[in-house]
Amino acid sequence: xxxxxxxxxxxxxxxxxxxxxxxxxxxxxxxxxxxxxxxxxxxxxxxxxxxxxxxxxxxxxxxxxxxxxxxxxxxxxxxxxxxxxxxxxxxxxxxxxxxxxxxxxxxxxxxxxxxxxxxxxxxxxxxxxxxxxxxxxxxxxxxxxxxxxxxxxxxxxxxxxxxxxxxxxxxxxxxxxxxxxxxxxxxxxxxxxxxxxxxxxxxxxxxxxxxxxxx
Ligand code: ATP
Ligand code: MG
Numbered sequence: 123x124x125x126x127x128x129x130x131x132x133x134x135x136x137x138x139x140x141x142x143x144x145x146x147x148x149x150x151x152x153x154x155x156x157x158x159x160x161x162x163x164x165x166x167x168x169x170x171x172x173x174x175x176x177x178x179x180x181x182x183x184x185x186x187x188x189x190x191x192x193x194x195x196x197x198x199x200x201x202x203x204x205x206x207x208x209x210x211x212x213x214x215x216x217x218x219x220x221x222x223x224x225x226x227x228x229x230x231x232x233x234x235x236x237x238x239x240x241x242x243x244x245x246x247x248x249x250x251x252x253x254x255x256x257x258x259x260x261x262x263x264x265x266x267x268x269x270x271x272x273x274x275x276x277x278x279x280x281x282x283x284x285x286x287x288x289x290x291x292x293x294x295x296x297x298x299x300x301x302x303x304x305x306x307x308x309x310x311x312x313x314x315x316x317x318x319x320x321x322x323x324x325x326x327x328x329x330x331x332x333x334x335x336x337x
Pocket of ligand 1: 191192
């Protein structure tokens, strides 16, 4: 049996065509079903639906053989126990620093001000500001980071941005790019060896489908 860990929403939607390329069709839609284990057309392949941030954990401990997780999530997890053979080039966005439209970010840095930053991505943010030699106070949030600077909780946010629509709607502006984000295929290291015969064709099909999409 092969177990593949996915999260609902954009990861599931954007992984479906890749599964299809590998001849794997889910028999249920996680958006309408409440089931957390979904069967597929293949008796030896099942999908489990977990929170995006939990995908690396399921794969690390071998509860899932494969998973799809954003670079944002993988960076916070650290990648222990995971083999990352493939950038799937889906769920593309950028990790950015953003502030209120009326906030002088670069002026504050020049003055050596100690900024307060809210984020779900504490490790990524810590590494970014340390690399810049900036002293910041990081405050962990679990969502709606955009609100932080609007109500005086923070001066800046570190969050994912794709179109910038949410920033604009909340009078925020992006001031710094931290990294490009896309989702990766992650494989349990033991499964990769022990279930090689089952996993290799799936990984190969994913890889071909990703390349084909690039042309
Ligand atoms: P929830 O929204 O339920 O709290 P989540 O934010 O972890 O969970 P998603 O919003 O579905 O889940 O994000 C899953 C992954 O998709 C993220 O880890 C990231 O890699 C990517 N992602 C997040 N936001 C965007 C975006 N705006 N555009 C493209 N990809 C994104
Ligand atoms: Mg989200």
